[in-house]
Amino acid sequence: MENNQEENLTSPNQIDSGIETKWLGEVTNLLKNLLYPSESDEPIEWINFKSSGSPPWTISDLEFYQGLPPNVAVEEITAEDFWEPVTTMEDWYGEDEKAQTTKFLELKSILEAHLKNFQGFRAGQTEVDLYLLGQLNEKEWGGLKTKLVET
Known part of the structure; x- marks a missing residue:
């Protein structure tokens, strides 16, 4: 018989280690x-x-944990390299761009408060997977992944 009591269900606000992650x-x-x-x-x-x-992670670590094929070019970047294009408020921005930048600044603040040992990586050419990873605890990492198109 299945037990569906609410207290026995996994909380969406916990990672595997059981650490509360309401911020997530x-x-x-x-x-x-x-x-x-x-x-x-x-x-x-x-x-x-x-x-x-x-x-710190190596490129080989990223390739292993993200399942990247060995023929994909990977380079390490700084966390600031990840954030700079999206957290700089330009004078010429309209309301939409300002709102996006504000959201990125808020996202950066939350992640910096809850993760440590940030590392960034770029994997690929033309269509680049961009990673910003940080340590949640001794055994877990988390972060952001997106794609850049650069022709």
Whole structure:
């Protein structure tokens, strides 16, 4: 017989380690309709996974945990390289651009408050997978993934 008591169901506000992550709901809400600008503005997704490795990550670690084929060119970038294009408020921005930048600034603030050991990576050419990863705890990592189109 199946037990569906509410207290026995997995909370969407917990990661596998059981750590409360109410902030993750805020991240999910911010990611709705938020696009990372490139030649083709692309959505951003939250990813998380277990890792027994300790920081800093290597390119080989990213290839392993994200299942990237060995022929994909991968390079490490700084967290600031990830944030700079989306958190700089330009004088010429209209209301939509200002709202997007404000959402990115809020997203950055939440992630910086809950993750540590940030690392960024670019994987691929022309269609680039862009990652910003941080450590949730000793065994789990999480972060953002999006795609850049650069021709």
